[in-house]
Amino acid sequence: KAGVTQTPRYLIKTRGQQVTLSCSPISGHRSVSWYQQTPGQGLQFLFEYFSETQRNKGNFPGRFSGRQFSNSRSEMNVSTLELGDSALYLCASSLQGARNEQFFGPGTRLTVL
Amino acid sequence: DAKTTQPPSMDCAEGRAANLPCNHSTISGNEYVYWYRQIHSQGPQYIIHGLKNNETNEMASLIITEDRKSSTLILPHATLRDTAVYYCIVINTGRRALTFGSGTRLQVQP
Numbered sequence: 001k002a003g004v005t006q007t008p009r010y011l012i013k014t015r016g017q018q019v020t021l022s023c024s025p026i027s028g029h030r031s032v033s034w035y036q037q038t039p040g041q042g043l044q045f046l047f048e049y050f051s052e053t054q055r056n057k058g059n060f061p062g063r064f065s066g067r068q069f070s071n072s073r074s075e076m077n078v079s080t081l082e083l084g085d086s087a088l089y090l091c092a093s094s095l096q097g098a099r100n101e102q103f104f105g106p107g108t109r110l111t112v113l
Numbered sequence: 114d115a116k117t118t119q120p121p122s123m124d125c126a127e128g129r130a131a132n133l134p135c136n137h138s139t140i141s142g143n144e145y146v147y148w149y150r151q152i153h154s155q156g157p158q159y160i161i162h163g164l165k166n167n168e169t170n171e172m173a174s175l176i177i178t179e180d181r182k183s184s185t186l187i188l189p190h191a192t193l194r195d196t197a198v199y200y201c202i203v204i205n206t207g208r209r210a211l212t213f214g215s216g217t218r219l220q221v222q223p
Contacts, residue, residue, distance in 0.1 A: 004156075033210065043157070045210035056210055090156050092211075101147070102211060104156030 002027065004093050004105035012111045018079040021108045025072050025093030031055075032074040033102065034066055037088040049074055078110075086112045117201045122218040125195075131188040133217050135201030138182040145204050146177060148186045149213070150197040157200070157213070160186065191221045 005024045013019050025032050033056075034046040045058040049068035066076040072093075078085055088109050092102035118136040125131040137146065147162040161168055161175045163184070168175045174187040188195055200216040 035211070042215065043211065043213040045212065048210065058210060092156075101159035101162065103159065107156050 004091055004103055006089075006091050006105040006108050008108060009106065010109050010111075012113065013081050014113050015081055015083060017081050018077065019081060019110060020075055020077045021089055021091075021110075023074045023076075023091030023093075023105060025074070025091075026103055029093035029095055029103070030072050031094045032068055032072065033092045033094075034074070034076050035090040035092065036060075037090055037107070038086075043090070046076065081112045083112050086110060117203055117214055119199070119201055119214065119217045121215060122220070124220050124222055125188075125191045127193060127221050127223050128190055131191040131195065131219060131221070133186040133188075133199050133201075133219065134183065135186070136183045137201070137203045140181050140203050141205070143205060146175065146181075146184050147202050147204055147211075148173070148175065148199065149202070149211075150195075150199045151216075152194075152197040160199075191219075193221050193223060195219065196221045 004026055007022045031050045033048040035043050036046055037043045046060055046064055047054055047066050048056040052068045063079045068074045088107045090104050090107045092104045094102045145162050145164050148160040149157045150160055151157045161170055161173050163175045163177050165177055165181055177184045198216040198218050200213045
């Protein structure tokens with residue numbers, strides 16, 4: 001069974017731009033969660049989608065948004081990029097969310113210049 | 114979710130067992146103990162989880178004390194590929210989001 005895939009793997013943007021990241025979960029997994037990982041803050045939860053609905057949300061500004069499609073694939077969007085948005089963005093899929101183990105993708109490394 | 118405490122780093126000789134401790138003294142009755150690891154430049158990888166009984170799978174064993182205030186992850190025969198940061202987390206069954214602390218950086222030495 002194929003794992004979680006994320007595209008692109010690396011991205012360089014400048015301040016003020018926007019970015020869209022994509023995640024394809026493991027086949028059959030309907031829950032997709034997004035995380036931001038930085039050396040200073042560690043792993044921080046962004047949001048979770050289940051059956052095309054946002055089910056849980058972390059403490060991030062409205063510049064961070066996401067959506068999920070009927071095939072469970074998910075995208076997250078960051079608008080008006082700031083230098084502090086530079087991070088590894090991780091997507092994780094699971095059958096039922098945090099109550100079951102989550103399977104992470106390799107991440108998208110975003111650099112904002 | 115209960116807070117966890119782990120040593121910042123540990124070394125282990127290749128082929129020997131690696132025992133990684135985790136303290137979660139404020140754990141409540143419906144919280145599970147999960148272990149993940151993250152190898153450099155990769156996404157976190159699920160290892161094992163448990164509620165109150167010891168658990169074993171193909172990767173590791175999880176030993177949870179009877180009072181559930183601490184646990185130990187055991188990698189029975191550590192290899193160089195087990196070098197990673199290991200995260201112990203405690204999750205309420207109703208909570209969806211994972212939060213990782215600083216974890217333990219395990220260095221397996223040849």
